[in-house]
C-alpha cells in the first residue's frame with residue numbers, strides 16, 4: 001500500500017500561555033523512517049502523542065493512517081505500535097508469556113517466539129521482566145511495540161541504555177521493519193541514530209520546525225564548506241573550502257610524499273544540529 005501515512009497542517013498545542021507546539025506542518029509517506037530531533041521541551045513528545053491519539057490538539061489538522069487520531073477507535077489503534085519513553089507496564093510473567101499476552105490484543109500479531117528472537121531476547125525468554133538489565137528491558141518494550149505487526153511504529157528514545165552492540169542490532173531490526181514497509185516515527189537525542197536510520201530528520205525547537213531534510217542535506221550540510229588541515233614548518237595550517245579535492249591536489253603537488261597530518265573534515269550532523277539550536281535561541285541549559 002502506498003500513500004501518505006501522516007499529514008499534519010498548522011498543528012498547535014497550548015498549555016496555559018505556553019505554545020508547546022506552535023504551528024507544525026508535515027507529511028510522512030508510507031515506508032519512511034522519519035526522525036524528530038530537538039532539545040528538551042521542544043515539543044516532540046507533545047506532537048507525537050497528538051499523532052498517537054493520546055493528547056488533544058488546540059488547533060490545526062492531523063490525519064494518521066487516514067483518520068483523525070483525536071477520534072479514531074480501536075481498529076485504528078491496532079494498526080499502530082508504540083515504544084514509549086517510559087517502560088511499558090507488563091504482567092508478572094516470563095518474557096515469552098508477556099509477549100504472548102500482548103499478541104492476544106492484535107488481530108494480525110506476529111508469532112511471539114519469533115519476536116522474542118528478533119529483539120535478541122531468546123536467551124531470556126523464560127526470565128521475569130524485573131530480572132532483565134536496562135537494555136534487555138528496553139528490548140522487551142520494543143517487542144511489545146512490534147508484536148501487533150504495526151503499519152506505523154512510534155519509537156520514543158528507544159535505545160536509551162543500550163550498549164553499542166545492542167544499539168547496532170536494534171538499528172538493523174528497525175531497518176528490516178522499514179524494508180518490509182513499516183512507517184517509523186523515531187524520536188531520539190542520539191544524532192548518530194537519526195543519521196543511521198532516518199530517511200528524513202525534522203528538527204523542532206520551541207514548538208516549531210527549524211529544518212526538515214535528509215540527514216546528509218540538513219542545514220545545507222551537503223554543500224557546507226570542508227576544512228582541510230595539515231602541518232607545515234612546525235605549524236598547523238587549515239583552509240575552509242567548497243573544493244577540498246582541489247586543495248588536497250595542490251598540497252599533494254607541494255609535498256614530496258605524504259602531506260603531513262592531513263585531515264579533511266565536513267560538518268557532522270551534530271555540528272549542524274547544534275548550530276541550528278543556537279540559532280533558535282534556546283537557552284543552553286535546555287539544549288540536548
Ligand SMILES: Nc1ncnc2c1ncn2[C@@H]1O[C@H](COP(=O)(O)OP(=O)(O)OP(=O)(O)O)[C@@H](O)[C@H]1O
Nearest residue numbers: 015018020021038039040041042043044045046047
Ligand atoms: N501536560 C502538560 N502540561 C503543561 N505543560 C506541558 C505538558 N506537557 C508538556 N508540557 C510543556 O510543553 C513543552 C513541550 O514539551 P514536550 O514534552 O513535548 O517536549 P520534548 O521535545 O518531548 O522534550 P524531551 O526531549 O525532554 O522529551 C514543554 O515546555 C513542557 O513543559
